[in-house]
Amino acid sequence: MKMNDRYDVAVVGAGPAGAVFCEALSARRADLRILLIDGSGTDGKPCGGLLAPDAQQVFAEIGIALPNDVLANPQIFAVETIDMTVNQQKTYQRHYLNMDRAAFERWLKSRIPTRVTRVAGRVSAIRQEGDTIQLDVDGVCYSASLAVGADGAHSTVRRTFFEGVGKQYVSIQEWYREPGATVPHYSCIFDAAVTDSCSWTIRKDGYLLLGGAYEKRGCAQAFELQKKRLEKRFGITFGEPIKREACLLNSPRRMRDFVCGIPRIYLIGEAAGMISASSFEGISAAMISAIGLADAISTEKTPRGILAQYQRNTRALRIKLWLKTYKRAILCSPRLRKLIMRSGIGSIRNAHSMDSLLEDGTMDASSGANYRSSIS
Ligand SMILES: Cc1cc2nc3c(=O)[nH]c(=O)nc-3n(C[C@H](O)[C@H](O)[C@H](O)COP(=O)(O)OP(=O)(O)OC[C@H]3O[C@@H](n4cnc5c(N)ncnc54)[C@H](O)[C@@H]3O)c2cc1C
Structure with missing residues (x-):
């Protein structure tokens, strides 16, 4: 050598x-x-x-400003937390920067x-x-x-x-063309039928990213199942992915x-x-x-x-x-998560969230179709 x-x-x-x-x-x-x-x-x-406030603070402390051309469109102010297991959804304010x-x-x-x-x-x-x-x-x-x-x-x-x-998961993430307005700008999805961790959707520069953390064994099937269940929930089809990525993720x-x-x-x-x-x-x-x-x-x-x-x-x-x-451990426990989400602690009201529409009867729980027409 x-x-x-x-x-x-x-x-x-x-x-x-x-x-x-x-x-x-x-x-x-x-x-x-x-x-x-x-x-x-x-x-x-x-x-x-997503550049979290803690990371923004590091840049502030070392006196470095972020150039605009690393930012993605749109900037997002909230996460929709969706618990598919008990069909609850709450909106929480977030202060991330959406980046490329x-x-x-x-x-x-x-x-x-x-x-x-x-x-x-x-x-x-x-x-x-x-x-x-x-x-x-x-x-x-x-x-x-x-x-x-x-x-x-x-x-x-x-x-x-x-x-x-x-613990290590396999993270799989796919990029699609914009599939429609029923998908939140940013969501965090808990779905016990798919993973004991979580999945997410993020809008970025005209694309929608769907990703998640899945057990190594059966990760590809878990991702496909998550996709199907979300298509039903949002009343959309994700369509052909433009890009598919995967890597290990430490937990x-x-x-x-x-x-x-x-x-x-x-x-x-x-x-x-x-x-x-x-x-x-x-x-x-x-x-x-x-x-x-x-x-x-x-x-x-x-x-x-x-x-x-x-x-x-x-x-x-x-x-x-x-x-x-x-x-x-608290967030990933279905019982504790249900209690926290039901209490509403830390959440903000979102007039367009599925929960609000379910509560006021605009939408039927099995499909996102009525929701889509209500905001179009
Ligand atoms: C799907 C997903 C979504 C995420 N989203 C966010 C988010 O929105 N916000 C956030 O803050 N964090 C997020 N994270 C976590 C974040 O990406 C990582 O924690 C962060 O990138 C860690 O930085 P790092 O430099 O330690 O490692 P990495 O970013 O993984 O960089 C490691 C580098 O080492 C190189 N490398 C690896 N092995 C070798 C080798 N043998 N020889 C030479 N080079 C090697 C790799 O090519 C890579 O360039 C996400 C992670 C995943 C998987």
């Missing part, structure tokens, strides 16, 4: 975590030789592309300084030999003093050195699912298990962990000191994500 020069830090993956890490570390320590190895294409990964995920990733990558060496390819193996980390990429061996796994839910770095995340369940690393080998973003178990919002955790590790590397002198400082920097984040595992 061909050997390459030695780097100070080798980063695997240039999603939000890897890209933000490279920018942050290079800004703090211009003297470090940083290598970024990324196996992604130009399309980015499957994603709802691929454009967002391209923009983050464009901010990485040119002094960071970039290699396109996938790390097939990684090993530690004394104080050196070696990474194999397409027949070339790269070596570094420190390695950072920013390689997402199916992380090679994590699988090589650490235990996996408590942390225990505090030990959030792994910062070991001396010399660190994890950030979803590779570290850092994603909200209740909403699958992971961009903010990717950025916070990336900045936390960049800070630790720039201030600490030893691999062990870096790990300890990185753990301190992400303590609040990890506790917050751990609390989300309880929120997930």
Whole structure:
């Protein structure tokens, strides 16, 4: 195998975590030789592309403004939460930015300084030999003093050195041409007949995305079943998908699912298990962990000191994500969800929601047809 020069830090993956890490570390320590190895294409990964307030706060704190051309149309102010199991629907206000995920990733990558060496390819193996980390990429061996796994839910770095995340789903997402007004701008669907997690619809730039998190076994059938049940509910047909995407999705369940690393080998973003178990919002955790590790590397002198400082920097984040595992358990319990939704706590009135129309008799519960005519 061909050997390459030695780097100070080798980063695997240039999603939000890897890209933000490279920018942050290079800004703090211009003297470090940083290598970024990324196996992604130009399309980015499957994603709802919603930038949550926590992620917006990170941008605010680091003084970065988002360019308009990463935004998608329309901007959305509420989520329709639909419980198909007990036929309840409630509207909750949300403060997300609707983005084009691929454009967002391209923009983050464009901010990485040119002094960071970039290699396109996938790390097939990684090993530690004394104080050196070696990474194999397409027949070339790269070596570094420190390695950072920013390689997402199916992380090679994590699988090589650490235990996996408590639970993983397969996420399937399809894009369709606009199927009609009965589908909410953004919905979160709980349907026990399909998954113990959730599905969602999001309107984006003239398309409707239907996605969800399904058990690995039978995931394709579960997605098709969800589609059929939603077609009936909304009184539409989704039609031929323009695009179909799938990937693994982590759903942390225990505090030990959030792994910062070991001396010399660190994890950030979803590779570290850092994603909200209740909403699958992971961009903010990717950025916070990336900045936390960049800070630790720039201030600490030893691999062990870096790990300890990185753990301190992400303590609040990890506790917050751990609390989300309880929120997930509550939201995904049909009985508790029914109680919460019935209480109306936190919901807002939506004159066009199916519940309102069911209550005032405009719509019959078995079909969305009357609803569609009522708003057209
Ligand atoms: C369907 C879906 C919808 C989602 N919607 C939202 C949302 O709306 N808002 C939100 O905040 N979060 C959302 N998330 C979560 C969010 O996408 C992730 O948490 C976030 O992308 C994690 O960033 P990351 O950089 O850690 O990992 P990733 O974004 O997964 O990036 C990992 C990178 O590493 C590369 N890579 C992987 N393996 C290797 C290898 N061996 N060698 C080299 N490179 C490698 C990949 O190609 C990729 O570029 C969603 C996730 C899914 C699956």
